[in-house]
Amino acid sequence: MKKLIGRREKITLPEWNLKNVTGKIDTGAYTSSIHCEYVEEKEEGGKKVLFFKVLEPSDKKYNGKILRSENYSQKKVKNSFGHAEIRYKVTTKVIMFGVEFDAEFTLTDRSKMRNPILLGRKILIGRFIVDVQEVNLSKKSLK
Template sequence: MTAFGQLQVIGLREWIALPQLGMVGLRAKVDTGASTSALHASDIVPYERDGTRWVRFTAHFGTLVQRRHRCDAPVVSVKTIKSSNGHAQQRYVIRTAMALGDRVWPIEFTLTCRRNMRYRVLIGSKALVEGQFLVNPALSYVQDKPVLPVLESLPGAP
C-alpha cells in the first residue's frame, strides 16, 4: 500500500529531485525530528542580485560516486540551527521545488556541510506536512524516482 487517504506513504529513505537547481537522482533520508530540510553544500557565497539576497553554493550528492553541482538561489532567511549534539550553527535557507514520487512542491532547505553523513539530503517534518506524506520507517524507496516529464512541467525547470 502506498497511500493512506490523502497521504502518500514514504519510507525512511527516498529518491528525490531538485529540478529548479538542476539536480536529479538524489538519495534523501527522512528525518521527522528535524523541522527544516537540509542540503549538503560547500563554497557558500552570499551576494546581492537586483536588490535581493542570493547565495551561490556547490551542492554535493551521490554516495558511491560523489557528484557536485554549482547552484544559485535566493536567500529566504538565515537561521540558527541546533544540531543533535547541541552545537548551534548559522545557516542560509533557500526555497526550491522538490520532487518525491509523483509530487512536486516548494520546500525550504538549510545549506550545511554534511560531508561526514551518509545522506547528503535530509527531508524534515515541515516538508513532509506540506507534501502530505506519511512515513513508514520500516520501508525504504517506496516511491518511484521522479521522472523527467513531471520535472519538465515545472516553471524554471531545466
C-alpha cells in the first residue's frame, strides 16, 4: 500500500549517519540528488573509489565525514536550469516512514538552492503518493 507524503519529508540515510534530514519531493525530477561540496575519484588497491562529502557545515545534520563508495557511476542529468551535466551517482539506504530501501542520489552543488536534498520519481514510484498541501507527514504519522 502506498503511503501519503507531503512536499517535504524527513528521511534518514543510515549508511551516511544522517538522521531526519529534510528532502523536498520533486515529481519533475526522475533521479534524486543531494548537495555535495567535495567529490574526488581515486584509485585504491587497483580499484576506483569515490570520496565525497554531502550537505554542508551550516546544516545542523552535517556530520563532516568524507564518505566513500566503490558502487557508483556517472549519469548525464539536466539541471534545474535545463543544462545537461555529468554527475556522479551513488546508491545508499534510505529510511522513510520506517521503511528501508535502496536509493540512488546524484551528487551536485545545491548550495544556491533552498533544499539540499531532492527526492525524485524513482524513489516515489510504487511507494508514495504526494499531497502538495502537506509537509512532514512521516512525523505526523508517529503521533
